[in-house]
Amino acid sequence: xxxxxxxxxxxxxxxxxxxxxxxxxxxxxxxxxxxxxxxxxxxxxxxxxxxxxxxxxxxxxxxxxxxxxxxxxxxxxxxxxxxxxxxxxxxxxxxxxxxxxxxxxxxxxxxxxxxxxxxxxxxxxxxxxxxxxxxxx
Numbered sequence: 001x002x003x004x005x006x007x008x009x010x011x012x013x014x015x016x017x018x019x020x021x022x023x024x025x026x027x028x029x030x031x032x033x034x035x036x037x038x039x040x041x042x043x044x045x046x047x048x049x050x051x052x053x054x055x056x057x058x059x060x061x062x063x064x065x066x067x068x069x070x071x072x073x074x075x076x077x078x079x080x081x082x083x084x085x086x087x088x089x090x091x092x093x094x095x096x097x098x099x100x101x102x103x104x105x106x107x108x109x110x111x112x113x114x115x116x117x118x119x120x121x122x123x124x125x126x127x128x129x130x131x132x133x134x135x136x137x
Contacts, residue, residue: 002080002133004037010072021068027060030092030107033076037090041133043126051123055109058087062105066096073097083130086111086119 008029016022035045048055068074079091088109094102111122 001082002037002041002130004033004040004078004080006033006036006076006078008032008074008076010068010070010074012070015070019069021070021072023062023064026062026064026094026103026105027107029074029076029094030060030078030090030105033078033092034090034107037078037080041129043129048123048126049114051125052114053120053123054112054114054117055088056112057107058110059108060105061107062103064103065101066103068094068096068102074102080130083122083127086121088122 010021010025014021014025038045045055073096075095075097077093077095081089081091083089088111089106090109091104091106093104096102110119111126112119
């Protein structure tokens with residue numbers, strides 16, 4: 001399993017009238033952390049698309065534990081277990097600068113042919129990068 005730590009700050013525009021980071025932003029935070037993990041193992045989303053694949057999101061689950069606020073530093077721990085089949089599931093835990101658990105979730109993506117839009121196994125270079133990556137990046 002690959003683990004990656006990503007840090008970001010809650011922007012003022014991400015907060016709602018109550019002063020909380022709006023719940024919808026966590027999907028965006030998860031995507032930023034996912035791209036960070038992929039970059040750290042040598043994969044860009046461009047390389048996936050250039051090779052003729054797409055990765056549509058097929059499921060998102062989030063459990064909110066505590067609110068985050070403007071200017072909080074969030075630490076996102078992203079984990080990628082060994083993919084099997086066409087589906088790849090990323091797991092996330094988000095903590096604030098005090099170590100308080102803000103939320104946890106998972107996002108499932110499916111590999112598909114860019115041309116046919118049909119599900120397929122991940123490309124060999126993706127699997128090689130996942131299997132060749134160190135445990136923590």
